Amino acid sequence: MSSRCTFLACAALATWLGHPAAGQAPGAADAPFTLGGRTWVSQKAFIDSGARCATRHVDDIEAAEIEAALSRFRVSSGKKRGAPNSSIVIPVYVHVINNGPGIENGDVPTNMIRQQIQVLNASFGGATGGATTPFVFSLAGITRTTNPAWYTMSPGSKEEREAKAALRQGGADTLNLYTANPGGGLLGWATFPWSYAGDPVNDGVVVLFSSLPAGAAAPYNEGDTATHEVGHWLGLYHTFQGACSTSGDLVADTPAERSPAFGCPAGRDTCVGPKHPGLDPVENFMDYTDDACMFQFTPEQSSRMSALAALYRGLD
Secondary structure (H helix, E strand, C coil): CCCCCCHHHHHHHHHHHCCCCHHHCCCHHHCCEEECCEEECCHHHHHHCCCCCCCCCCCHHHHHHHHHHHHHHHHHHCCCCCCCCCCEEEEEEEEEEECCCCHHHCCCCHHHHHHHHHHHHHHHCCCCCCCCCCEEEEEEEEEEEECHHHHCCCCCCHHHHHHHHHHCCCCCCCEEEEEECCHHHCCEEECCHHHCCCCHHHCCEEEEHHHCCCCCCCCCCCCHHHHHHHHHHCCCCCCCCCCCCCCCCCCCCCCCCCCCCCCCCCCCCCCCCCCCCCCCCCCECCCCCCHHHCCECCHHHHHHHHHHHHHHHCCC
């Protein structure tokens, strides 16, 4: 299970790690940042590059269409809120794509995979301090494939398409989690639930193998890259979607946030004024903070995931 920190502890940890706390002021944050064998001039540069999460951006037109469909579904089904006391079991197939034997080549051991499933269940089950969602993840199988081309696949590449076509199992209600060493220093990406019908082969989540619990991708090595990407897979946007607009991420209980946070910036507030109450939700799994400092989904995020999963994945 991932360790978690309070805002004060996060701030102390941020100082120890050389990440700024409130406001992410310049200084130590300008130090070179290395992840997965690639170095950026700073952690901010890593965040700005888009490598933290390569899940595609949903524009306003698509978001409005999804919101309309969701509203109609909620009215017709009566599914307005999540059902935290009901378990929705999601089978998970983990596909370990590697460059050869040994963890240094991405061949992560089974115990790390089981720890990743435990992290998902703790995160979505509210054990880390957030809302209890109805989702329970059950490891259905593990495949191991040695393929150097697939090992460094990138989003939308023919290598990604080939790997998923060969390995994917189950239907819309099954999570296929691929571990690899994606090109461009990427941590991970996911598909949204409403994309399944038009492209079922592409459905799933891809993460950097060393982001699994006890991996080498510090400060993103407690398994929360998968938590973040599975949040997308179940229909959530980033907390900073829409910046300081009135709609934002379309979740009422996540305060507006102008830009992604990184490190452990306790007290950060980028959308000020009476229309934007509350500090930035830097503790939320759908922001970009370090694994040790993200620990929650909100009740409304749980409700949204529950409804979208029922509508597009038949998970109910």
